[in-house]
Amino acid sequence: MSLLVETTAAAGRPTWETVPGRIAAVSKETHDTFTLQVEPPPGDPVARFRPGQFSMLYVPGVGELPISISGDPGHRELLTYTIRSVGQVTYQIVTRKPGDFIGLRGPFGTPWPVEEARGKNVLIVAGGIGLAPLRPAIYHVLRHRGEYGRLVILYGGRSPRDLLYRKEFAAWGMLPDIQAMATVDYGGVSWRGHVGVVTTLFRHVRLQPAETVAMLCGPEIMMRYATRELESRGFAQGQIHLSMERNMKCATGHCGHCQMGQFFVCKDGPVFPYSQMKPYMDLYEL
Amino acid sequence: MATSQVTAALAAHPFLEGLQPKHYETLAGLACEVSFEPGQIIFREGDPSSFFYLILSGTVALEIAAPGRFIAIHTVGEGEELGWSSLLDQVNKQFRARSVDAVRALAFDGARIVAACESDHEFGYIVLRKVLEVVAERLRATRLQVLDVYSKKGAPGK
Amino acid sequence: MRKKQYRLHQSDLSSLLENLRRRGYQPYGPQRRDHAIEWLPLDGIHQLPAGWTTTTAPATYRMQERSDQALFGYWTGPDSLKKLLHPPEACLLKAEYNGGVRFVRQAPAEVKRAFIGVRACDLAAVAALDRVLLSDRWVDDIYQANRNGALLIAVNCTSSAPTCFCASMGSGPRARSGYDIALTERVGDGSSEFLAEPGSEAGASILEELTALAAPAGWEKEAEESCQSAAAAQTRAVDASSAPAVIDRTFDHPRWDQTARRCLACGNCTSVCPTCFCVNIEERNALDLRSAERLRVWDSCFTQAFTYIHGGSIRTTPKSRYRQWLSHKLARWQEQFGMPGCTGCGRCIAWCPAGIDITEEMAALEASSGSTYPTGVSTHGN
Numbered sequence: 001m002s003l004l005v006e007t008t009a010a011a012g013r014p015t016w017e018t019v020p021g022r023i024a025a026v027s028k029e030t031h032d033t034f035t036l037q038v039e040p041p042p043g044d045p046v047a048r049f050r051p052g053q054f055s056m057l058y059v060p061g062v063g064e065l066p067i068s069i070s071g072d073p074g075h076r077e078l079l080t081y082t083i084r085s086v087g088q089v090t091y092q093i094v095t096r097k098p099g100d101f102i103g104l105r106g107p108f109g110t111p112w113p114v115e116e117a118r119g120k121n122v123l124i125v126a127g128g129i130g131l132a133p134l135r136p137a138i139y140h141v142l143r144h145r146g147e148y149g150r151l152v153i154l155y156g157g158r159s160p161r162d163l164l165y166r167k168e169f170a171a172w173g174m175l176p177d178i179q180a181m182a183t184v185d186y187g188g189v190s191w192r193g194h195v196g197v198v199t200t201l202f203r204h205v206r207l208q209p210a211e212t213v214a215m216l217c218g219p220e221i222m223m224r225y226a227t228r229e230l231e232s233r234g235f236a237q238g239q240i241h242l243s244m245e246r247n248m249k250c251a252t253g254h255c256g257h258c259q260m261g262q263f264f265v266c267k268d269g270p271v272f273p274y275s276q277m278k279p280y281m282d283l284y285e286l
Numbered sequence: 287m288a289t290s291q292v293t294a295a296l297a298a299h300p301f302l303e304g305l306q307p308k309h310y311e312t313l314a315g316l317a318c319e320v321s322f323e324p325g326q327i328i329f330r331e332g333d334p335s336s337f338f339y340l341i342l343s344g345t346v347a348l349e350i351a352a353p354g355r356f357i358a359i360h361t362v363g364e365g366e367e368l369g370w371s372s373l374l375d376q377v378n379k380q381f382r383a384r385s386v387d388a389v390r391a392l393a394f395d396g397a398r399i400v401a402a403c404e405s406d407h408e409f410g411y412i413v414l415r416k417v418l419e420v421v422a423e424r425l426r427a428t429r430l431q432v433l434d435v436y437s438k439k440g441a442p443g444k
Numbered sequence: 445m446r447k448k449q450y451r452l453h454q455s456d457l458s459s460l461l462e463n464l465r466r467r468g469y470q471p472y473g474p475q476r477r478d479h480a481i482e483w484l485p486l487d488g489i490h491q492l493p494a495g496w497t498t499t500t501a502p503a504t505y506r507m508q509e510r511s512d513q514a515l516f517g518y519w520t521g522p523d524s525l526k527k528l529l530h531p532p533e534a535c536l537l538k539a540e541y542n543g544g545v546r547f548v549r550q551a552p553a554e555v556k557r558a559f560i561g562v563r564a565c566d567l568a569a570v571a572a573l574d575r576v577l578l579s580d581r582w583v584d585d586i587y588q589a590n591r592n593g594a595l596l597i598a599v600n601c602t603s604s605a606p607t608c609f610c611a612s613m614g615s616g617p618r619a620r621s622g623y624d625i626a627l628t629e630r631v632g633d634g635s636s637e638f639l640a641e642p643g644s645e646a647g648a649s650i651l652e653e654l655t656a657l658a659a660p661a662g663w664e665k666e667a668e669e670s671c672q673s674a675a676a677a678q679t680r681a682v683d684a685s686s687a688p689a690v691i692d693r694t695f696d697h698p699r700w701d702q703t704a705r706r707c708l709a710c711g712n713c714t715s716v717c718p719t720c721f722c723v724n725i726e727e728r729n730a731l732d733l734r735s736a737e738r739l740r741v742w743d744s745c746f747t748q749a750f751t752y753i754h755g756g757s758i759r760t761t762p763k764s765r766y767r768q769w770l771s772h773k774l775a776r777w778q779e780q781f782g783m784p785g786c787t788g789c790g791r792c793i794a795w796c797p798a799g800i801d802i803t804e805e806m807a808a809l810e811a812s813s814g815s816t817y818p819t820g821v822s823t824h825g826n
């Protein structure tokens with residue numbers, strides 16, 4: 001029996017349609033991490049993203065990877081990606097030169113609950129490269145400052161030289177009603193900030209669990225500890241949101257790679273309320 | 287600081303939350319207020335453990351010497367304690383403690399706290415529980431650090 | 445209202461092929477090739493495997509001669525409509541370098557094919573693929589083009605293979621929906637007749653055009669009875685409704701370790717499964733390095749690389765991959781798509797080189813999952 005369905009996806013284009021993005025700038029964030037500004041075709045829906053969403057970046061002949069958008073959702077002429085060079089595809093992306101082209105698909109995935117958080121305090125807990133997917137949420141809150149309560153940004157990294165956006169981070173900390181604290185696992189003598197894992201920062205901030213929405217992104221182990229810590233401090237599971245990472249080939253729920261129990265991380269996530277992830281996070285090799 | 291001020295500072299310090307008034311008084315009798323300039327060495331690795339500190343303000347880095355440099359492995363700040371090993375016998379300091387900025391603290395002679403614990407076991411029990419909490423938290427944090435979760439390969443062992 | 449039912453003679457099937465061709469369909473049918481039944485373009489009725497059957501058991505699939513000349517007297521082979529609707533390899537995109545880069549993608553064109561001899565379980569599998577690939581936020585346009593052009597002519601099962609458990613999965617042995625025409629074969633002396641019923645407007649108009657006679661009274665009842673007895677004869681079963689809860693309770697069950705010792709992680713089960721949809725993407729560079737193609741290829745959750753993220757794979761052991769596969773088929777799919785991911789076709793049982801049997805695994809988990817079991821005890825079954 002034949003079955004007729006609309007010919008294009010809800011986003012208005014077929015799943016695999018890839019558009020060219022021109023690299024406008026590449027800047028070095030740390031010894032292994034780079035920020036790329038990519039110019040999408042003018043007016044293309046690939047740039048219409050919400051904080052927390054990701055794109056599929058394609059280097060022809062090499063491969064495609066999901067990369068979170070780390071720029072300001074208010075600026076859509078340029079798409080910003082912060083990428084750590086850890087494998088073949090990421091290496092190929094970060095070594096592109098301005099003027100080169102890469103392929104873009106997306107945006108995909110669920111956003112940070114910035115709407116839900118309206119009128120509340122926002123707690124951002126980032127680990128390592130995990131600050132990149134959270135940055136658009138920070139920009140969003142800053143842009144709509146009056147609609148949110150206090151903004152607390154806690155950021156953990158390996159060592160001072162691994163921390164992203166250091167100048168910007170310091171500037172955030174200067175703004176009224178914002179607390180931005182960074183900590184590293186290993187400090188040097190010139191590092192004047194905290195040393196210790198990111199959960200040790202919780203004791204330094206005033207949290208009002210009932211009035212706060214927490215957004216977490218970082219290595220899974222770090223998020224697991226941070227969620228436990230937040231729960232013990234009175235956060236309900238539904239107030240904590242996590243961004244998960246899994247292998248992704250399609251980003252549209254069709255390749256099966258990103259499955260985590262009943263969820264497809266690409267379309268049901270990457271941002272999940274902790275209440276959905278909790279049953280899965282302690283299951284080894286799920 | 288007058289003794290009454292010290293007692294008040296002790297009662298307000300998170301580390302001592304929940305002690306009885308008489309215990310604050312016991313401790314106040316043992317405390318002396320100290321302050322450090324930024325960058326001062328509070329104790330060195332290998333020093334005999336003598337003092338135990340409750341930080342009132344400022345940040346102290348615990349550092350370990352590596353060839354050619356020091357690596358900070360933990361910082362403690364306002365409301366935290368420093369030097370719990372002084373409550374154990376025969377243990378030398380494992381790290382160097384350096385003030386990151388101006389630090390104010392209450393210092394206690396570890397041996398005298400231990401003596402007070404010995405003579406009043408109820409007091410001793412409470413102090414040891416407090417110390418155990420700190421040690422457990424440090425251990426948890428240390429385990430996470432050892433995992434090196436931010437490294438390129440993710441946590442080691444894979 | 446009862447559907448109009450027809451009586452077709454074996455020779456009418458040739459007119460049916462004619463009719464389908466006139467309508468622009470390329471007929472496909474099951475044929476005997478390399479000692480197995482395979483879906484191939486069908487030029488004439490003579491290519492159907494008349495007089496052949498298949499015997500199946502765990503790790504066993506054999507073709508054998510029947511004592512009669514039944515055209516559809518065999519059961520499902522290793523391939524399924526998945527091979528034709530969701531092809532094992534498809535080009536997604538071409539990148540051409542010419543100073544810059546240009547991405548070329550042709551919208552897939554509808555392919556008109558009529559499949560004759562689709563079993564009820566495989567209709568259910570097509571419904572499952574429809575759900576996954578067409579009925580979500582994103583649509584797979586390659587599948588869609590193939591699917592829109594597909595005409596499905598079902599053949600009801602009047603007997604079951606030993607590996608079948610469609611009755612317990614609610615998908616067979618009789619086709620209840622999702623077909624354009626359903627046939628029930630009545631094997632006679634030397635040739636067969638068919639009870640034919642339409643399931644769609646297209647099917648109805650084709651049957652109309654064949655100018656066939658109405659089916660004799662009693663044929664419908666006999667068809668229903670023989671399908672019922674095929675169902676009753678099935679010895680394997682899965683309790684589809686309790687499976688998700690059982691699977692939830694048994695994540696650390698020692699049975700997974702035992703089965704993993706037999707499992708070769710070869711992925712045969714996922715290739716033969718008519719609903720397993722997982723794919724991987726490969727890059728193919730032209731030798732002159734002036735273009736590259738992105739190819740979509742079937743993948744399997746049994747491979748190590750399937751879950752790779754930087755730092756390593758999530759599922760490093762065959763145990764965890766077998767658990768993922770079974771859990772997906774019988775539990776998670778239900779939550780994801782509101783329908784079971786397994787149709788009970790039994791292919792994975794027959795084509796597993798180690799003879800691992802999904803029904804037996806499920807029964808073993810179920811039998812011992814009532815109370816808590818000691819984790820860490822891994823040598824005593826169940």
Ligand code: SF4
Nearest residue numbers: 717786787789790792
């Ligand atoms: S899991 Fe096995 S029995 Fe179920 S549909 Fe797939 S191949 Fe058939």
Ligand code: SF4
Nearest residue numbers: 720721722745769772
């Ligand atoms: S069982 Fe495995 S291969 Fe099949 S659909 Fe599920 S994840 Fe994909």
Ligand code: FES
Nearest residue numbers: 251253255256266
């Ligand atoms: S990335 Fe393909 S299903 Fe999620």
